[in-house]
Amino acid sequence: MTPETSYICGECGEEIVVPIDLSAGRVQEYVEDCPVCCRPNVIRVEIGPEGETRVWSELE
Structure with a gap:
């Protein structure tokens, strides 16, 4: 099973x-279009070292 997490789109406010x-x-950065508003x-x-994840987004 692939682990999942979520972020809040900075444009429409939806949780993705x-x-x-x-x-x-351990440190990743990529661009993804919001599936709701397409921004x-x-x-x-x-x-983190214990497997905990921290995810956040910024509008491009």
Whole structure:
């Protein structure tokens, strides 16, 4: 099972669920269009030593 987390779109305020790719490293950054309003968000992911995740977004 792929771990998931969520972020809040900075444009429309919707909570968006995204999978976490643990093989991509402890610090990740990528751009994803919001599936609700289609605005691009820069998604930032940090994975802690105990596996805890911190995810946030900013409008591109």
